[in-house]
Amino acid sequence: MIQYKHASVAAFEGYAGSSRSGFRAEVESQRSLGQLDDLLIYFDDRQAGATLSGPAAARIGKTLDSISEDLGPLPPMIADRARLRTMLASLARTLHVGVLADCFFDPGTAACLKQATGAQGPLTALCQPTLCPNACITARHRPVWARSAQEAATLLKEKRLSQLQRGILQQDLERASKVIDSIDKGQSAPGP
Ligand code: SF4
Numbered sequence: 001m002i003q004y005k006h007a008s009v010a011a012f013e014g015y016a017g018s019s020r021s022g023f024r025a026e027v028e029s030q031r032s033l034g035q036l037d038d039l040l041i042y043f044d045d046r047q048a049g050a051t052l053s054g055p056a057a058a059r060i061g062k063t064l065d066s067i068s069e070d071l072g073p074l075p076p077m078i079a080d081r082a083r084l085r086t087m088l089a090s091l092a093r094t095l096h097v098g099v100l101a102d103c104f105f106d107p108g109t110a111a112c113l114k115q116a117t118g119a120q121g122p123l124t125a126l127c128q129p130t131l132c133p134n135a136c137i138t139a140r141h142r143p144v145w146a147r148s149a150q151e152a153a154t155l156l157k158e159k160r161l162s163q164l165q166r167g168i169l170q171q172d173l174e175r176a177s178k179v180i181d182s183i184d185k186g187q188s189a190p191g192p
Pocket of ligand 1: 123
C-alpha cells in the first residue's frame with residue numbers, strides 16, 4: 001500500500017535534487033514549514049481531545065502533552081504561537097505525513113530501513129504502519145483503512161480464490177478492522 005503523500009514528496013525531491021539554482025533549498029524550506037504546520041494541527045487536535053493511535057501514539061502524545069504543560073496556563077490557541085512553533089520544531093523535522101499513517105521518523109527504530117540498506121529516510125513503499133514504532137495513526141487516516149477493509153471484504157466473497165489469496169485477504173481485513181477499532185476507541189493499534 002503506497003502512502004501517496006510520501007510518494008509525492010519523493011517525486012518532488014527528484015525534480016529538485018539535480019538543480020543548482022537553489023530550488024532544492026527552497027523545497028526544503030517549504031517542506032519544513034509544511035511539517036511544522038502539520039504538527040501544529042496535531043497539537044491543536046490533541047488539545048481539543050483527539051486521540052492518537054498506532055505504535056508511535058504514546059511517544060507522540062507524551063511529547064505534545066509535555067509541550068502543552070511547558071506552555072503554561074494560557075489556552076494554546078491564545079498562547080504565543082511563535083514560541084509554540086519553536087517548541088514543536090524538533091519533532092516536526094521528523095514528521096512525514098502519509099495516507100495510512102504519519103511517520104515520525106527515527107532511523108534507529110524504522111521498520112522499513114531494516115528491509116533495505118543504504119536508505120536514510122522513510123521508505124514508504126516498505127512502510128509497516130501497524131508495526132513500526134514511528135507510525136502514528138489518526139482519525140484522518142480512518143477513511144483509507146475503512147476502504148481497505150471494504151475492498152478486502154468484497155474480494156473475499158469471490159469463490160474462486162486460492163487458499164493463499166484468501167488467507168492474505170483475511171489478514172488484511174483483520175488488520176484494517178483492528179486499526180479502525182483502535183482509532184474509534186482511541187487506543188494504540190495492535191500488531192498484524
Ligand atoms: S516503516 Fe516506520 S519509519 Fe518507515 S515509513 Fe513507515 S512509519 Fe516511517
